Amino acid sequence: MLKVNDFRAYIEEIKNSVAEITVAKTVMDDTQLAKILEAQTSDTYIVLGIIPKHKFKGNDYNLESNDITSILILKKVVRSNQDHEIFLDVINEAQTVAQKVVNKLIADYEDDSNCHFIRKLIPNSFDINPIWGLNSCDGYEIDFSLTTDV
Template structure:
């Protein structure tokens, strides 16, 4: 990936993506969102925090592309998403931190998001302590 941007929300992402031209020079783009935090528990003794994370692998879309080209692009970007997932799992295992990664990592397709297509990777990290 040639470009990485970090954003706080969808509106900031839209403004940034609007500046990136269609074409392969800056594509694909890795987007990371600043995490949100969810606290759960029935009282302060039982409370714990989870950081909800989102990465996206996006490519500016040429809406004139054929269906075959679209499928090829989505396959290519899905390979990148799976590579990131494998690296995340390897990193957590090597650092003995698997207990901090919640049960699932979700990888979902993205279509026409600010004129981009690609994949999003959703996951949660259990924070080590409640403050």
């Protein structure tokens, strides 16, 4: 079962390894997300870890947790100054930042000397989607799963 504090520390690690990201937070639900995004400025990216949900599988002797979570990469935008071309530029930029996050996830997963939870990543579980207008923010959502010990 992926521990919240381990995940929270990893979200901070992502912020420290991707230059465009200046804020890192871990949240539970839309209410917390909205409150944090209200304070976000339009010149920086925020990385948000969504606290994982857990689904146990196996039996008493071999119980595992399928942990499902998301990482959001968001930047506040000012719509009044934005035409469609600027919107596409913003999404393109956000996609580049999201790709850096995915690259970090994969590199950490593949690093045999690394012993934290990301080594339990299920690589084919990635589902990466653009986000438009979430509390005045655009960006990307990176969904993925891990199989961890209970």
